[in-house]
Amino acid sequence: MVSYKELGFVNTKEMFKVALERKFAVPGYNINNLEQLQAIISGCGETKSPVIIQISKGAREYANQTMLKYLGQGGVEMAKELGYSIPIVLHLDHGDSFELCKSCIDFGFSSVMFDGSHLDYEENIKVTKKVVEYAHERDVSVEAELGVLAGIEEHVISEEHHYTDPEQVEDFVTRTNCDSLAIAIGTSHGAYKFKVEKEEDIPELRFDILNDVKKRLGKYPIVLHGSSSVLKEYVDIVNQYGGALEKAFGIPETQLRKATEFGVSKINIDTDGRLVFTAMVRKYLSEHPKEFDPRKYLGLARKELIEMIKRKNREVLKSADQADYIKI
Numbered sequence: 001m002v003s004y005k006e007l008g009f010v011n012t013k014e015m016f017k018v019a020l021e022r023k024f025a026v027p028g029y030n031i032n033n034l035e036q037l038q039a040i041i042s043g044c045g046e047t048k049s050p051v052i053i054q055i056s057k058g059a060r061e062y063a064n065q066t067m068l069k070y071l072g073q074g075g076v077e078m079a080k081e082l083g084y085s086i087p088i089v090l091h092l093d094h095g096d097s098f099e100l101c102k103s104c105i106d107f108g109f110s111s112v113m114f115d116g117s118h119l120d121y122e123e124n125i126k127v128t129k130k131v132v133e134y135a136h137e138r139d140v141s142v143e144a145e146l147g148v149l150a151g152i153e154e155h156v157i158s159e160e161h162h163y164t165d166p167e168q169v170e171d172f173v174t175r176t177n178c179d180s181l182a183i184a185i186g187t188s189h190g191a192y193k194f195k196v197e198k199e200e201d202i203p204e205l206r207f208d209i210l211n212d213v214k215k216r217l218g219k220y221p222i223v224l225h226g227s228s229s230v231l232k233e234y235v236d237i238v239n240q241y242g243g244a245l246e247k248a249f250g251i252p253e254t255q256l257r258k259a260t261e262f263g264v265s266k267i268n269i270d271t272d273g274r275l276v277f278t279a280m281v282r283k284y285l286s287e288h289p290k291e292f293d294p295r296k297y298l299g300l301a302r303k304e305l306i307e308m309i310k311r312k313n314r315e316v317l318k319s320a321d322q323a324d325y326i327k328i
């Protein structure tokens with residue numbers, strides 16, 4: 001059992017407070033391996049952005065939970081060594097049980113998500129509240145979810161969106177005492193977010209629901225999952241070098257900027273990072289058929305991911321240059 005404070009992480013409290021005051025969104029970037037973590041530290045360090053490093057249940061199984069704890073701590077130490085003074089959160093993404101959330105808290109995570117969106121309303125409240133009680137005793141933050149995103153959420157597979165019902169949010173937040181709330185307003189996970197033929201046909205997010213939720217909760221941190229834009233330039237590179245990603249569309253960055261202006265405090269991005277990585281690895285190996293040193297192709301992927309993160313922080317989430325306003 002270790003406290004996240006010993007590892008150098010912070011919880012989300014202070015960064016969300018500042019995000020709400022200064023109208024930016026904290027990035028939630030997912031990791032599975034060393035190079036993704038390095039890219040996040042460099043990209044967020046260079047842009048002076050706070051960051052939430054997200055680890056899904058699948059990532060935890062892939063990378064080993066003990067390894068992840070030290071990998072995360074290594075990220076904190078790397079930031080210090082490079083002179084980056086940014087707050088870093090280690091967060092469980094889509095925890096599906098009290099036991100998993102508890103285990104991550106005991107392993108040094110500073111924030112956990114309990115995703116009870118697949119449960120009925122009362123059961124979601126019951127388990128979220130239990131997670132919150134355990135977490136708050138240890139000064140750990142809890143993200144909860146109301147509404148269901150279309151697509152696959154690890155354990156939740158849904159054909160349709162079940163948009164968040166604004167009438168439930170006050171009751172849910174009051175009764176669970178969760179620190180932030182993920183809502184469903186039309187985003188979804190993965191690279192195929194819309195069944196459309198062209199980008200122009202992508203529908204608008206439900207800003208009316210977001211607005212209603214914000215009115216009811218006031219200055220309270222709202223989270224958007226499934227917020228990759230499925231950047232065309234990388235989809236094209238994947239396809240140019242042997243991939244087959246067809247009709248892959250995401251949330252246009254203009255809409256994410258608008259969501260940030262509407263007061264969304266955290267935006268989750270995983271798929272875009274995966275696409276950058278795959279595009280660069282495919283391109284490098286195809287152009288250098290005799291090369292077999294992983295540092296070459298993973299190094300190129302890492303370099304490109306740093307650029308993507310810097311641009312997202314500056315142009316979409318507006319989290320660049322905000323770290324100095326957050327007390328660590």
Ligand code: G3H
Nearest residue numbers: 030056058059154189270
């Ligand atoms: O929300 C899901 C994240 O993109 C994590 O995906 O379960 O494949 O690690 P994963």
Ligand code: 13P
Nearest residue numbers: 190225226227228270271
């Ligand atoms: P994307 O699949 O759109 O990147 O969403 C990631 C996410 O929500 C992680 O929790």
Ligand code: ZN
Nearest residue numbers: 189225226268
């Ligand atoms: Zn998610």
